[in-house]
Amino acid sequence: MKDQPSPLRETDDEARKLARVLLRSARYAAIAVLDPETGFPFASRVLLATDIDGTPVILVSRLSAHTKALARDPRASLLTGEPGKGDPLVYGRLTTQCVAEPVEHGHRFHERIRTRFLDRHPKAKLYIDFPDFLFFRLKPEQASLNGGFGRAYHLDGSDLVIQSPAIEAIAAKAAETVRDLVERHPDVADILAVRLNAPESGSWRICGVDPAGFDIISGDFLVRHEFETLAVDCDHICSNISKIAYSIP
Structure with missing residues (x-):
């Protein structure tokens, strides 16, 4: 058999x-x-x-x-x-x-x-x-x-x-990183939603970042995006998010 x-x-x-x-x-x-x-x-x-x-x-x-x-x-x-x-x-x-x-x-x-x-x-x-x-x-x-x-x-x-030596350092500044990013780019979450083909909904916001990616949320909808490579620090996270949102497709 x-x-x-x-x-x-x-x-x-x-x-x-x-x-x-x-x-x-x-x-x-x-x-x-x-x-x-x-x-x-x-x-x-x-x-x-x-x-x-x-x-x-x-x-x-x-x-x-x-x-x-x-x-x-x-x-x-x-x-x-x-x-x-x-x-x-x-x-x-x-x-x-x-x-x-x-x-x-x-x-x-x-x-x-x-x-x-x-x-x-x-x-x-x-x-x-x-x-x-x-x-x-x-x-x-x-x-x-x-x-x-x-x-x-x-x-x-x-x-x-996520296996990264930057975990604890990023965790300590994650909330601050999102606040700073939104202060510089108030529309960043809504632009990310368009770029990531998120469902049509109300206003979006970033609800989490980590070395591997970020999450955006609007009501009952949540979209996860994974970076191509792990971010090494919070500046790297901001850079990755900005490129996704504002670079020319």
């Missing part, structure tokens, strides 16, 4: 980029955890953001079933990817297997995660500081990418996380 061909394609840079965009552009995700009482998978929906290194971040109530499950077993899976018109299975989606790390008040990452989360989900300001809410960083271990029919790939967790 002949061996059946593998359904997996060789993972290349195009697949890695698609996976990163599917994860980093998601405003929400389906999360699956292990029910501590029954051992069965338990699925729910969570708001999603990313830390400065691209690690997905969720904000959850300690009272929720998935939070209690993660406290007992930190393993979880995230499903990201938006279907469109027609057959939902022709659209890309990513299943990321993660290990959850709690980030509570006082944690060294808490303030930057809080800032980045609110930039993406401003309505969360109503409850983000409640004592029964906390963040989890969901450290990717491995992932399965389905880019549509016949386009299946396996990825390592390292394919989804």
Whole structure:
């Protein structure tokens, strides 16, 4: 009997980029955890953001079933990817297997995660500081990418996380970098939306930068753009964004 061909394609840079965009552009995700009482998978929906290194971040109530499950077993899976018109299975989606790390008040990452989360989900300001809410960083271990029919790939967790010595320096100045850029170019986000073929919407704004790219948001729409190469500092990020917005196509 002949061996059946593998359904997996060789993972290349195009697949890695698609996976990163599917994860980093998601405003929400389906999360699956292990029910501590029954051992069965338990699925729910969570708001999603990313830390400065691209690690997905969720904000959850300690009272929720998935939070209690993660406290007992930190393993979880995230499903990201938006279907469109027609057959939902022709659209890309990513299943990321993660290990959850709690980030509570006082944690060294808490303030930057809080800032980045609110930039993406401003309505969360109503409850983000409640004592029964906390963040989890969901450290990717491995992932399965389905880019549509016949386009299946396996990825390592390292394919989804930004590996850069400039991470901490950029994190310290990220908010200031966006403020300075917008002060110099008040229309930059709306111009970026046009250049990136974003959906027609109201006013756009930059809601996050990191060494690998930036995010713009307008209402329920979020667009992620990845740089060709990692930025080495905040000036490099500004330069990359300005070139995309204002260079002649």
